[in-house]
Amino acid sequence: MDEWKDRLRVAMFTNVYLPVTNGVVVSVESFRKALTRLGHHAYIMSPSCGEIEDRAPYVFRYPAVELPMQKYPLTLPVSPYVDQVLRNLQPQVLHANHPALLGRVAARKSEELNLPLLFTYHTRYADYSHYAQPLPQERVKEFIETWLEEFMARCHHLVVPSASIKTMLMDTYDFSGPISVIPTGVDLDHFAPQDRTRARQQLNWPLDCKIFLSVGRLAKEKNFELLLQAFARLEDAQARLVILGSGDEKAALEKLAQELELGERCEFPGGVAHKDLPLYLSAADVFAFASLTETQGLATLEAMAAGLPVAAVDASGTRDIVSPDCSRLSPADPEGLCQAMQAMSRAGDLSGPARARASQFSQLAQGQRMVEAYQQAIESHRRKQNVLQLTPESTGKWQAFLQFLRL
Numbered sequence: 001m002d003e004w005k006d007r008l009r010v011a012m013f014t015n016v017y018l019p020v021t022n023g024v025v026v027s028v029e030s031f032r033k034a035l036t037r038l039g040h041h042a043y044i045m046s047p048s049c050g051e052i053e054d055r056a057p058y059v060f061r062y063p064a065v066e067l068p069m070q071k072y073p074l075t076l077p078v079s080p081y082v083d084q085v086l087r088n089l090q091p092q093v094l095h096a097n098h099p100a101l102l103g104r105v106a107a108r109k110s111e112e113l114n115l116p117l118l119f120t121y122h123t124r125y126a127d128y129s130h131y132a133q134p135l136p137q138e139r140v141k142e143f144i145e146t147w148l149e150e151f152m153a154r155c156h157h158l159v160v161p162s163a164s165i166k167t168m169l170m171d172t173y174d175f176s177g178p179i180s181v182i183p184t185g186v187d188l189d190h191f192a193p194q195d196r197t198r199a200r201q202q203l204n205w206p207l208d209c210k211i212f213l214s215v216g217r218l219a220k221e222k223n224f225e226l227l228l229q230a231f232a233r234l235e236d237a238q239a240r241l242v243i244l245g246s247g248d249e250k251a252a253l254e255k256l257a258q259e260l261e262l263g264e265r266c267e268f269p270g271g272v273a274h275k276d277l278p279l280y281l282s283a284a285d286v287f288a289f290a291s292l293t294e295t296q297g298l299a300t301l302e303a304m305a306a307g308l309p310v311a312a313v314d315a316s317g318t319r320d321i322v323s324p325d326c327s328r329l330s331p332a333d334p335e336g337l338c339q340a341m342q343a344m345s346r347a348g349d350l351s352g353p354a355r356a357r358a359s360q361f362s363q364l365a366q367g368q369r370m371v372e373a374y375q376q377a378i379e380s381h382r383r384k385q386n387v388l389q390l391t392p393e394s395t396g397k398w399q400a401f402l403q404f405l406r407l
Contacts, residue, residue, distance in 0.1 A: 009090060010040065010041065010095055011086060012044050013098075014044065014098065016046070021271075022217070023296075023298050023299075026274060027120070030184050030367075034370070038368060045086070046062070047063070047073050048061040048073065061082075062076060062079045064076060086109060093115065093118060093378060094110050095117075095120070100147075103119070104151075117154060117156055118157040118374060119151070119157075121159070122295055124168075124316075125144045127221055150390065150394070153387065153388050153389060156381045157179075158177070158180070160182075160295070161182065161295045162181060162321070164319060165295045166179055168316065176387070177387040179387070182370055183296050183298075183301070183320070184298050184301075185361055185366030185367060186298075186305045186358055186363060190275075192278070192305075193306050193351055194279065205283055208238075209238040209239055211283065211286075212285065213288070214241070215243075215303075216299060217246070218243070222293070223291050223292055226313070226332065228266065230335075230336075230338040231265075231266065232261075232262060232334075234341060240265050240267070241262070241266045241288070242267045244271065244277075253268065278306055281303055281306035282307075285308070286309055286311055286344045288310075288312070290337060294316060296317045297320070300321050301321050301358055302358075303354075305358035307350075307351030307354050308351075308354055309344040310327035311341040311344040313331070314331065321357075321361070323357040325350070
């Protein structure tokens with residue numbers, strides 16, 4: 001037992017990885033760095049991405065194909081080369097970051113190689129059912145819940161990024177195994193506040209007005225419509241709103257901004273590289289966030305690490321991260337969020353409390369907690385204890401869905 005405690009070997013399976021950047025990629029990379037600093041070995045099993053050539057010796061790619069109208073390549077979850085690499089690496093734990101594609105590969109390898117499987121629940125999958133329109137939404141959500149249940153029944157430990165998500169899942173499923181709440185850690189040095197005046201000059205932003213910043217994929221589930229409506233109600237006619245991100249909803253959001261007569265007060269600069277995000281955060285006064293579908297609210301945590309106060313909708317993930325002395329939560333309506341934004345813009349310098357709150361989620365501390373979760377997964381695997389057991393009803397539903405997919 002002492003041997004794996006001293007130096008773990010972990011294979012992390014993810015359907016998306018660098019150079020693509022999203023919340024899952026940031027999380028995977030954060031834990032990889034933390035594990036490495038703690039003296040462990042973390043290997044990334046991910047899909048290929050264009051013509052990129054990996055120089056990092058810890059990244060192994062499955063083949064993938066680019067599809068029209070798809071943001072991410074579609075993973076082809078078969079690779080004799082990676083299969084052999086996995087055997088040579090002799091990992092002690094497999095870590096799935098998705099319940100599909102490479103997550104399914106991780107589950108299969110867990111059974112083939114007799115290894116423990118840990119799963120991090122990153123996404124409120126049922127909240128994305130609208131992407132399956134025009135299929136009946138209730139049917140899609142039922143399929144998602146059944147799919148997740150079948151996958152989690154193959155896992156030996158479950159990690160969730162917030163207590164709110166743990167409660168939500170426990171209200172849905174009958175768990176028999178351990179669940180750990182481990183938020184993604186933040187690199188406090190990377191997000192250390194920079195001089196605001198210098199940052200604004202570098203970005204060519206005005207020096208004499210309040211600037212609200214929001215970050216996220218421009219998609220319906222991120223609720224940017226509400227943020228625009230709230231901003232339009234602000235009493236401060238000189239304030240500006242900058243929304244960083246790209247996505248299918250950009251044109252619709254720009255149109256809404258025009259209808260609200262926001263003019264030059266609202267900007268959509270597009271997405272920025274994660275390494276450049278601290279500059280934008282340092283140039284802003286308040287971080288504003290309206291999403292209702294977060295599992296953690298990583299963007300909010302990074303904003304606090306940069307010293308920003310937060311005005312946000314009271315929702316899962318976000319409420320678990322913020323602290324009352326540097327934030328204001330609101331109902332999910334424009335007037336409520338507007339009042340929260342105004343309160344934070346008038347609150348004075350809250351960089352100290354914001355940084356102090358973010359420091360409770362340091363990258364290294366969360367990495368150590370993940371090591372403990374891996375140890376629990378190893379022990380659960382030894383005891384043949386899975387996260388949950390499928391009921392006959394659930395098994396019947398799963399078999400029915402498989403039969404439907406074969407048609």
